[in-house]
Amino acid sequence: MNAAVRVCLIEDDPIMGESLAERFRLEGFDACWCRSGAEAMRRLREQAFDVVISDMRLGDTTGEAVFDWAAGALPQAPPFVFITGYGTVDQAVALIKRGAHDYVTKPFDLDALVAKVIEITATAATGGAPGSEPLGVSAAMQRIEAMLPRLARAANTVLIVGESGVGKERVAQRLHAILAGAATRPFVAVNCGAIAETLLEAELFGHEKGAFTGAARTRPGVFEQADGGTLFLDEIGEMTPGMQVKLLRVIQERRVTRVGGETAIPVELLLVCATHRDLKTLVAEGAFREDLFYRVNVVQIRVPPLRERREDIPWLIKRFLTDIARQSGEARRHLLPAAEEAAMNYPWPGNVRELKHAVERACIMSAAEWLPPSALFPDADFAPPAGDAQASLGDYLRECERRYIRGALESCGGQIGQTAERLGISRKNLWEKMKKLDLGDAEP
Numbered sequence: 001m002n003a004a005v006r007v008c009l010i011e012d013d014p015i016m017g018e019s020l021a022e023r024f025r026l027e028g029f030d031a032c033w034c035r036s037g038a039e040a041m042r043r044l045r046e047q048a049f050d051v052v053i054s055d056m057r058l059g060d061t062t063g064e065a066v067f068d069w070a071a072g073a074l075p076q077a078p079p080f081v082f083i084t085g086y087g088t089v090d091q092a093v094a095l096i097k098r099g100a101h102d103y104v105t106k107p108f109d110l111d112a113l114v115a116k117v118i119e120i121t122a123t124a125a126t127g128g129a130p131g132s133e134p135l136g137v138s139a140a141m142q143r144i145e146a147m148l149p150r151l152a153r154a155a156n157t158v159l160i161v162g163e164s165g166v167g168k169e170r171v172a173q174r175l176h177a178i179l180a181g182a183a184t185r186p187f188v189a190v191n192c193g194a195i196a197e198t199l200l201e202a203e204l205f206g207h208e209k210g211a212f213t214g215a216a217r218t219r220p221g222v223f224e225q226a227d228g229g230t231l232f233l234d235e236i237g238e239m240t241p242g243m244q245v246k247l248l249r250v251i252q253e254r255r256v257t258r259v260g261g262e263t264a265i266p267v268e269l270l271l272v273c274a275t276h277r278d279l280k281t282l283v284a285e286g287a288f289r290e291d292l293f294y295r296v297n298v299v300q301i302r303v304p305p306l307r308e309r310r311e312d313i314p315w316l317i318k319r320f321l322t323d324i325a326r327q328s329g330e331a332r333r334h335l336l337p338a339a340e341e342a343a344m345n346y347p348w349p350g351n352v353r354e355l356k357h358a359v360e361r362a363c364i365m366s367a368a369e370w371l372p373p374s375a376l377f378p379d380a381d382f383a384p385p386a387g388d389a390q391a392s393l394g395d396y397l398r399e400c401e402r403r404y405i406r407g408a409l410e411s412c413g414g415q416i417g418q419t420a421e422r423l424g425i426s427r428k429n430l431w432e433k434m435k436k437l438d439l440g441d442a443e444p
């Protein structure tokens, strides 16, 4: 799968260069090791690369100079990932603000770097930068699409709501792509629900050297990293009251103070917050600050669940099949009409994420060019209920969802983590659904 990934490695240190080049080749990447900036510029001019991994300091020039040269001289500069030492972190952060993709600090984890390359090139294979593709063909998604240019011009805070996996981050990326146009501006995404409160403050606002045990050096937070571009804060409904106060202050003042710091640093960015929770209910329960709710809820985009915009299902399936073919280099697969019909009839509780996983799994599990329904829905005991003419659509879909989740639970031996992964939803989301659908002892 990695055979076509072309990596340009710019590293003047022979030991580091050799070990990185060797590891990349072992991964199946087509790695070209350039030992100087001049050599890199020559190779980049001659050949297209999917990603550039460059040291900040090179014998004859700097990684920054190569990056600037590529932005001006190449028709389409590949994404740059910088390798930095302690002394050059600030420079690397500044480069990200100017459009570099990412950086890793020495000593770094090789596995993580390889995963980063795969992630970057997989995104590139989906047809360009995330956000460069339309959101869907349904009337609902086209309405969202139509409002984005106005928001990109006028808004500085946007709230995106919708169930898990509907594509909230996708919408944020699309908004960012419209905002940024051809310019290279940073898009930084953080899942607030996945980070403990003690770490979240430093992640958002940064920290000074020595601010706490383990803060060996100064690190700018995501607000600073996203300066000039877009910051996507996912799962803001999960923030603790303490963090909510701090976020409110930053949104109002548009300045951040690093943990352990004294100076307020101005930031100018589009803040996109997202949640799958009902913030109004959280406000009523006292779990979410009312003032913060009004501050982030100035403009709200609701992304409907996939079951409410079924026209997008075949369109998304075709997109995913095309992406898979491009990434694997194999022939493009198709769905048999019966499989497409089954996909249209299924409620997709995990939304687009679940659909994407199902298509990916079907392509791995079946070698057929035309995929049958069983490739998409491998759980033997799942068959959509026959349907009762008296039942409402809501009841019918609920029964479909219940049966499918029960089948998945059974096929995963009741293991919640595995089942959630298989369905493409979070464990928490699975617990909630099990509770709602009376499926066993739904206690986390």
Ligand SMILES: Nc1ncnc2c1ncn2[C@@H]1O[C@H](COP(=O)(O)OP(=O)(O)OP(=O)(O)O)[C@@H](O)[C@H]1O
Binding pocket: 134, 135, 136, 162, 163, 164, 165, 166, 167, 168, 169, 170, 171, 234, 276, 316, 319, 352, 353, 356
């Ligand atoms: N319109 C779309 N076109 C192509 N892929 C999409 C689209 N919407 C969502 N996806 C894919 O579905 C998956 C889930 O999307 P995304 O992460 O944006 O959802 P989310 O609503 O932010 O999820 P969560 O609430 O769990 O954070 C991703 O792999 C994304 O690439």
